[in-house]
Amino acid sequence: MAIVAQNSKYGQTGRTILAWAVGLLFFFPIFWLVLTSFKTDADAVKPEFLFFFTPTLENYTNMTENYDYWRFATNSVITSVFATIFALAVGIPCAYAMAFNPSRATKDVLMWMLSTKMLPAAAVLYPMTFLTKSLGLFDTHFMVIIVLCLINLPIVVWMLFTYFKEIPKEIIEAGQMDGVNTWGEIKEILIPLAWGGIASTALLCFIFCWNEAYWTVRLTTTDAATLSKLIEGNRAPEGLFFGRLSAVSAAAVGPIIVLGWFCQKQLVQGLSFGAVK
């Protein structure tokens, strides 16, 4: 027995080291991005300054001149926030109806919603460009918001539905007995009860909107262009500008990574559509 215990003690230490090594390896590219963002463009490509260098904030302070960062960041915030709000405004009533007043079609409707998510965006590339241009909505915040809202609506409805399903029906029915109308049920009973679920759905929806890189690139040029467009449009001879490129990239992904840490669990539920618990 003693040998077994000894073995498992070594095993435990070995596993801890291995686990940390894997974790650090996966995080390394992000660390590297942040580290490079504190180097000057000249230092960033010199092997002798790989880890030891004089840190500078100049890449961050010059972000506005180099890349007009804040305009793109503002667009990202505006479009992601409004798309999330709209998705919730449409999604909450829908998920409410499906969770508490299901009909025979509910299951099929949910499945169908999921299937819209599987439609490859590229297949409708030209019609979408054609429609937005002929409606005069090309490169407008409005169009980006609508598109972001719609591509995330299925996930929002699904996540809300899985949260709402956990709420006992009796609580909602008790409200009906008391003569509360439907709107009152949603506002005064459902939303306070499912607050946590709604918040994490919103967070996840926001993250997906922020990272979206197909429609935001294809349907904008300058006025409504988001950070995805900024980074993707900036492929010129970057070799010489690693420092400033890292700064703008780190500024684009930093806040989202931190937000992401808070909603790991919800991510599982949202992306596996509740199938993995």
Place this chain on the structure above:
Amino acid sequence: MSNRTLPRLLQSPAVLLLLVWMLVPLSMTLYFSFIRYVLNNLRRPEWTTPALSNWRGFGNYEFVLKSKDFLFAIQNSLLIVCSILFLTVILGVLIAVLINKSFPGQGIVRVLLISPFFVMPAVNAVLWINMILDPVLGLQGIAVAGLNEMVAGLREMPVLGGFFSLWPEFNPISFRATQTSAYAVIIMVTWQWTPFAILIFMTSLQSEDQQQKEAAILDGASTWSQFRFLTLPHLGRPIAIVVMIQAIFHLSLYAEIEIVSRGNGNKNLPYLIGEFANNNIGAASATGIFAVILANIVAIFLLRMIGKTLME
């Protein structure tokens, strides 16, 4: 009866919006795929406006099927998707099992591991192709140069030098050529999506039957057979879900391809559609319909598989 009608009506805005979102562009794609429709053609200006009189039947489909790029794009799409799936599932299972039991700093390692998933695809591509994989300025180039320098130094050694002088000079790999850039895409997407697989598998491992496991340990089952006969079957469903969800996401991979391999011939279906759409809308639409069919094949499997348990 009537007090249930209103609540049910509440789902109609979402349903209607999604219906319009899906049907309008898709039916336009279908229509464009059957007509001659190009953006610029000086000799046949009538083709530049969509009209039924430009009907081409299945001509666009034939054109697309015959083009060399189409077959290559399909192969490349499948190569990229399958490699990513294979790597993320293997790595995901191994890492999830590794970090599932508690150890000092488990929470921090989890946070480190999940972070890549939240990186914006455009940043992911720019970061990997420039700062890490670049053969001269990236870490790869620096590492290979350092290795060569080290070997050169060892050649000077009195006895062992003879051995090291047999070593070749190492060359960094350029990830911007047609084939290698597909590998670059595979590497960066695997880095981004392995965390997703880990997260799903870990969530699932937490619901593994511990009593069964303890019984197996008492019966003297080795770690391997515990993994093989208890853990792996338990992970069957989550693996299927990870595969299906990723297949759907990666079949429409775009930003990474666009950034890594613009103009070097490495393309997948969405990228090919984008190329056609610069002028030949008919061909772009026909390719789009092929992409829809491909995605549907995957989607049908997914819906069948997860549909049953979702409604329990």
